[in-house]
Every structure is written in C-alpha cells, then in structure tokens.
Amino acid sequence: xxxxxxxxxxxxxxxxxxxxxxxxxxxxxxxxxxxxxxxxxxxxxxxxxxxxxxxxxxxxxxxxxxxxxxxxxxxxxxxxxxxxxxxxxxxxxxxxxxxxxxxxxxxxxxxxxxxxxxxxxxxxxxxxxxxxxxxxxxxxxxxxxxxxxxxxxxxxxxxxxxxxxxxxxxxxxxxxxxxxxxxxxxxxxxxxxxxxxxxxxxxxxxxxxxxxxxxxxxxxxxxxxxxxxxxxxxxxxxxxxxxxxxxxxxxxxxxxxxxxxxxxxxxxxxxxxxxxxxxxxxxxxxxxxxxxxxxxxxxxxxxxxxxxxxxxxxxxxxxxxxxxxxxxxxxxxxxxxxxxxxxxxxxxxxxxxxxxxxxxxxxxxxxxxxxxxxxxxxxxxxxxxxxxxxxxxxxxxxxxxxxxxxxxxxxxxxxxxxxxxxxxxxxxxxxxxxxxxxxxxxxxxxxxxxxxxxxxxxxxxxxxxxxxxxxxxxxxxxxxxxxxxxxxxxxxxxxxxxxxxxxxxxxxxxx
Amino acid sequence: xxxxxxxxxxxxxxxxxxxxxxxxxxxxxxxxxxxxxxxxxxxxxxxxxxxxxxxxxxxxxxxxxxxxxxxxxxxxxxxxxxxxxxxxxxxxxxxxxxxxxxxxxxxxxxxxxxxxxxxxxxxxxxxxxxxxxxxxxxxxxxxxxxxxxxxxxxxxxxxxxxxxxxxxxxxxxxxxxxxxxxxxxxxxxxxxxxxxxxxxxxxxxxxxxxxxxxxxxxxxxxxxxxxxxxxxxxxxxxxxxxxxxxxxxxxxxxxxxxxxxxxxxxxxxxxxxxxxxxxxxxxxxxxxxxxxxxxxxxxxxxxxxxxxxxxxxxxx
Numbered sequence: 079x080x081x082x083x084x085x086x087x088x089x090x091x092x093x094x095x096x097x098x099x100x101x102x103x104x105x106x107x108x109x110x111x112x113x114x115x116x117x118x119x120x121x122x123x124x125x126x127x128x129x130x131x132x133x134x135x136x137x138x139x140x141x142x143x144x145x146x147x148x149x150x151x152x153x154x155x156x157x158x159x160x161x162x163x164x165x166x167x168x169x170x171x172x173x174x175x176x177x178x179x180x181x182x183x184x185x186x187x188x189x190x191x192x193x194x195x196x197x198x199x200x201x202x203x204x205x206x207x208x209x210x211x212x213x214x215x216x217x218x219x220x221x222x223x224x225x226x227x228x229x230x231x232x233x234x235x236x237x238x239x240x241x242x243x244x245x246x247x248x249x250x251x252x253x254x255x256x257x258x259x260x261x262x263x264x265x266x267x268x269x270x271x272x273x274x275x276x277x278x279x280x281x282x283x284x285x286x287x288x289x290x291x292x293x294x295x296x297x298x299x300x301x302x303x304x305x306x307x308x309x310x311x312x313x314x315x316x317x318x319x320x321x322x323x324x325x326x327x328x329x330x331x332x333x334x335x336x337x338x339x340x341x342x343x344x345x346x347x348x349x350x351x352x353x354x355x356x357x358x359x360x361x362x363x364x365x366x367x368x369x370x371x372x373x374x375x376x377x378x379x380x381x382x383x384x385x386x387x388x389x390x391x392x393x394x395x396x397x398x399x400x401x402x403x404x405x406x407x408x409x410x411x412x413x414x415x416x417x418x419x420x421x422x423x424x425x426x427x428x429x430x431x432x433x434x435x436x437x438x439x440x441x442x443x444x445x446x447x448x449x450x451x452x453x454x455x456x457x458x459x460x461x462x463x464x465x466x467x468x469x470x471x472x473x474x475x476x477x478x479x480x481x482x483x484x485x486x487x488x489x490x491x492x493x494x495x496x497x498x499x500x501x502x503x504x505x506x507x508x509x510x511x512x513x514x515x516x517x518x519x520x521x522x523x524x525x526x527x528x529x530x531x532x533x534x535x536x537x538x539x540x541x542x543x544x545x546x547x548x549x550x551x552x553x554x555x556x557x558x559x560x561x562x563x564x565x566x567x568x569x570x571x572x573x574x575x576x577x578x579x580x581x582x583x584x585x586x587x588x589x
Numbered sequence: 590x591x592x593x594x595x596x597x598x599x600x601x602x603x604x605x606x607x608x609x610x611x612x613x614x615x616x617x618x619x620x621x622x623x624x625x626x627x628x629x630x631x632x633x634x635x636x637x638x639x640x641x642x643x644x645x646x647x648x649x650x651x652x653x654x655x656x657x658x659x660x661x662x663x664x665x666x667x668x669x670x671x672x673x674x675x676x677x678x679x680x681x682x683x684x685x686x687x688x689x690x691x692x693x694x695x696x697x698x699x700x701x702x703x704x705x706x707x708x709x710x711x712x713x714x715x716x717x718x719x720x721x722x723x724x725x726x727x728x729x730x731x732x733x734x735x736x737x738x739x740x741x742x743x744x745x746x747x748x749x750x751x752x753x754x755x756x757x758x759x760x761x762x763x764x765x766x767x768x769x770x771x772x773x774x775x776x777x778x779x780x781x782x783x784x785x786x787x788x789x790x791x792x793x794x795x796x797x798x799x800x801x802x803x804x805x806x807x808x809x810x811x812x813x814x815x816x817x818x819x820x821x822x823x824x825x826x827x828x829x830x831x832x833x834x835x836x837x838x839x840x841x842x843x844x845x846x847x848x849x850x851x852x853x854x855x856x857x858x859x860x861x862x863x864x865x866x867x868x869x870x871x872x873x874x875x876x877x878x879x880x881x882x883x884x885x886x887x888x889x890x891x892x893x894x895x896x897x898x899x900x901x902x903x904x905x
Contacts, residue, residue, distance in 0.1 A: 130809050162811035170809075176802040178821050180828075180900060189820075190810040217900040233806075
C-alpha cells in the first residue's frame, strides 16, 4: 500500500466553544487530485490551513494531521518551518493581497528557494506558468488578477513540493481568466505528478480540476467519492443543493425565468458612446430593456459593462448617443435627473461593503426615502419594502445591524433599499457573485418574483453565463466596449454566432 | 510630471506663507511703535521718527513690496528688540534648535518605531500594555511640568539652564562635552513627550497589517516569525509612520517653545517666546516665514520619499 502524502485522522478544530471542523477523516495519495467543496463557514479553509499549522493561536486543534507520515500537530517549530513549502505549499487567492504589495514578485518567488536552500530559478518558474521573465521585476499592483494568480502558482512550486493546496485559487477572476489559470494549474499538476488539494465553493471549478471530490457542510465531511459520481448521484442533500445551485447552460431544469410576452420598451439606449479621457469605454451601444424584462449584460472585466450601467443610471454623462426612459430622453441634470434616478435603482455585488456597518436595516432602507423627500409614512413604506424582500416579519430585522445578518439577508436589505423607492428598473451588478451557492438560488428566485408581482424590469450585469441562463429573458454580450451579440437567452447561449460569445461559453467550467 | 506638480504646489504654499506672514501682523490690533517704546517716555516726534525708520508710514502696498523683495534677498527687516537684522537673529538661533530638537526627534523616532513594532507584534502582552500606558501618560503630561519634574528628580546631576557654561575651556572637546551635558535634560523631556506619537502610530499601523493575507503566505513559506515581521510586515506598516516623521521634522525648526523656555535653551523656541512677549512684529514675521517654510519643504520631502518607498505611489 502506498503511504498517503496527506492523511487527516479525526481532525477537529474549535475556537472557544465554537466548533468549525468536526471529526474529519481524509487521505490523499501521492499524485491524487482532491477537491474540497463547501460554502463559507463550512470549515473547508480551516482544514486547508491546519495542514501547515497556519491557524491562529486561538484555534484548538485535535486529531492527527499526517504529512508524509509525520504529525504536523506535534512537530517542533524548526521541523515545521522546514516542512512548510518544501513538503506542501499553498496557492492562496492571489487577487486578494496574498502577495506583499511593496516587494517585487520575483523576490517573493525566490524567497522560499533561498530559505529552504533548493535550486531552481525564478525564470523557469515564470516560464512554467506562462509569464514573461520581465514580470519578475513587477510589483503586485502592476499585474492583472490572472497574472497575480500565476505568480502564486509559480511561488507554490518554487521548492518542488509533492503536495499543493489551492485555496479558492480562481475566485474573483472572470470566467476566461479563470479558465486560463485552471489550465496552467492542471497542466503543472499532471506534468509534475503533484498531489492537489483544491478548495472551492464552486463545484464546477473542482469538477474541471479534480478526480475526487469531498463535500463539507457545517464542519463535517458529508460526502467523498469520484467527482463524476458525486455530482451525478449526490447522496447527501447538501451536495444535491450545491450541484443544483450551479446552473447548467442548456438544461431546461435550470431555466427559471418564465417566458414573457413581447414587452413594450422601457429603456432604450441608442448609439451610446462613453469616453474616459482618450479611451472609449462604451462604443456605439444599442440596447433595449422592455417593461418587466430581465436582460443580462455579460462580458469580461474591462469590457465596459459597468460603465454602460453607470451611464444608463445617469451617473456618467455620455460622450454621444441617447438614453430614453419611458419615451423621454434621460435628463442630464437637476430635479428631473433626481426623479429619474428614483425609478432606476442599483444593487451591488458585495452587500457587506454596500451597507454602512453602523446603520440599522431600517436606516439603510429608509435612506433613499429621505434623500428623495418621500419620508412621510416612512415606517410603513420601509416595513413593506423589507417584507417584499422576504425578510419576514420585518420587525425582527428592522433594528438589526449588517454584521448580525447573513450574506443572503444583507443582499435582501440592499434589495429592500432599492424597492422602497418603487423603481421600475433594477440594475444589478453581479448580484449573486459573493453569495453562497444555496443562498444564490434564493436571491435569483426573489428577483424573478419581483418581476412577476411588480413588473420590475432588471438589467443584470454579470460574467456568469450560468446566471444569465437561469434568470434572463435576453442576453447582450459586451466585448471591448461594443455589444457583439444580443438576442433571446436560448439564441445567444445555445446558438452563438459571434466568436467572442463562443469563447466565453468554452471558458465556462463543465460539471 | 507628478513631481513637477508637487514642486509647483510647494512653491504656491511658500508664496502663501510669505503673503500671510506680512498681512497677519498688519491686521493684529496694536501699534508696533507703541509696543516698541512701551515703558519709555517718548514724544510724538520720536514715534514718528521710528515709524519712518521702519517704513511704517508708507502705504501698505509699498510696504509689502519692500518686504517681499527683501525676503527674496534674504532680508527680513530689523528686529525692534535686538536692533539687528531678523535674518541674523534667526540664523544664530537655528543651530541650537537643530541640535536639541533634531537629536531628540531622531531618538524619539527610532525608539518610538521600535517600541511600536514590538508592542503590536505582541499585542496585549505585558510589554504592549506597559509601552502604550507609559507613552499615553507622557503624552498627556504638560511639557513644562515634566521638564521641571525632571530637573527636581535629577538634582545637580545635569545643568538645567542654557546651552554652555561660561567658564568652560575654549577647546572643542570640552565645549562639546559641555553642550552635551546641557543637552541631556531638555532632550530627555522632548523625547518623552514626542515619542508617544510614534509608538502609537507605528503600533496601530502594524496592527492593521497583522492580519494581512501576505503574512500568512510568508509564514506558510516557512519563514521565522521575526523574518515575517522584518521582511514583510514592517516594510508595509512603516509607510504611514514615515509621513508622520517627516511632518514632525518640519516642526523641528519651529523648536520646542515650552521646552526651550523651561530650560532657557537659546534656540528658536525661546526666540519665539521672546518675540511674542515684545511683541516684536518683524521678528515674529520672520519666524513665521522660516518655520512655515520648513514645514512646506518637509512635506514635499515626505511626499517624494513615500513615492520612493511605496511602489504603488508614483511621484517621480
């Protein structure tokens, strides 16, 4: 029998009385690739960090963590430092400050090699991750998200470890860049016959990369098996919920939007152009959103989606072109603009940062009313909006502060803040991207119900084609400031005509 | 281009300082000639003569032009009280101030940053609590009171007045030793008062960085704790502190009015005090221009240095 490169026996982790990991048993043989899935708070990252004993001092760890047969938990500090990075290394989420901002990335890659006295060169490592040699002299902020993630991978391979732990390595990257980074990681793991433990909340990413899959739920390991079998026949209800939450494009079961009759136009964008200095961010865009229609605007980061949305909302003045709302050109200043803004409300990606941490739910929702001088009968309007957003009964939530709410509840508060002004169009910028899989479905359902009950139209900005399939009536694909393709969801996502749409669809990880 | 912008900004600030220096002392109530001759019997004719002598009888615009062109040549007028050019008086006092305030700021910076790093790294330890507590106490204590307390506590160990004794041998070594001896108490007072700020800024800045993900990366690489601190945490955390240090350096020139007064240290601080009691308008005007100018220049240096140390800021 081969000795596993990593074996967890009855691993439990407590913070005080709070149990975050409970009795986890897991083994990883050399060269094996294992995905560890779970939502935030499931304990998956705690498991990853425990392997190199990187948990904070307050963590109380029980059980055995065997790395090549040695228990990490009882190692001396000296031995532990020698094992770190040399036996197992970690690919952190590079886009999120995992690199030292004031040190050149080449220096950061070379640091563990010098420390552990292993050979190898930064140049070779950069070549392996397909980065030009010159990038060694760059500082992290000079690199794109995808490039930073490649640097993280190069750094993880610097000392030739046999096991690599990847903690959400592609979260926050857009779909095309994600596909490239996953490609690099997969190739290197295969070429060098590395063991890989990959942690993600996204089952489709794990399905792309790992042969085996384990699912964690509330600190416990609920399922483990071959990736294909687990996804095809989930035995635990939580696994089933996770697989269901990631829509499969083309699967009618994942298409939640009911077909809408041909709608009257609500918002029309005609030949719109927006410039930032000399850069043309939005270039000759035509787009129509009907009454009660849900339109998905998809594209990579930097494609101009957000600029287009901001211009539609009257937050930016277009260089040329027209925006017509309900038959009238959108005013560019004064009271009329303010009145228009009331009818178009914004929902942002990250509810935690969109809400003022010191404002109660009541304050957050009522703010719009106060700004627009509609504050008479504030109490009942706020209550109604909060209940519309399915925080029931409202009295339970009105005095709560954001940090007392879950991510899904916070997003509902943001939506309630938009609803209270009785808008006719909702502009949602990645409304579910920072939410857990199970919550994501609820928010999507909420947006669809609002459309059904209030006739509320939505413009959903996303890089997630699955979300577009789930919720939208029509899709517009944006690339380098232009809309390269638009039409009904089925038309665009099932029979794309533009090369860029095809490229986007190819980059979507397949379950 | 950014550097040019900063230089331009600094130049504009300096010009504002010069203009403000002039008009500020023209709008304060009181007649300079009256205060100049206070306590002495004077006739109206004598006052008129003084007015002519200092150019106070000319129209305001002409006075300003005279002042401004003089300033460009380094001429800041004549002090009423010293009966000498203001520039000479200030220059003479600059050395002692730079010695006292420069030395203590340097010590306070090094000590304060070091203590701040240690305190933050071992947060809530006995060391942290002691450092923070003592710093805050010293910061809150009035400077003159602390100075007098030190004088009493040390007894005759260190001189407490002036910068040198009159009976010291004229050779360089004995002079230097004498000045050093006189320097102990005032600089100790200043360090005690100023250090706290550096401790607290460095501490809070490092505490903010303590949970930064790149420190986890560094630990995972197998770095020893002190290397994680020295190579990764401190270079990031020290950036806000650097700005503060340079802003403080700008104030060095202004001297430490209370400390210099308590210990009769013949620097700019004491000069400020004397000029205020006059009040000696031309001297105050000159002091304002010099000290404010120093702050502007140090601000500029802080900006440039921040750009050199932090690759994310592009100044040059």
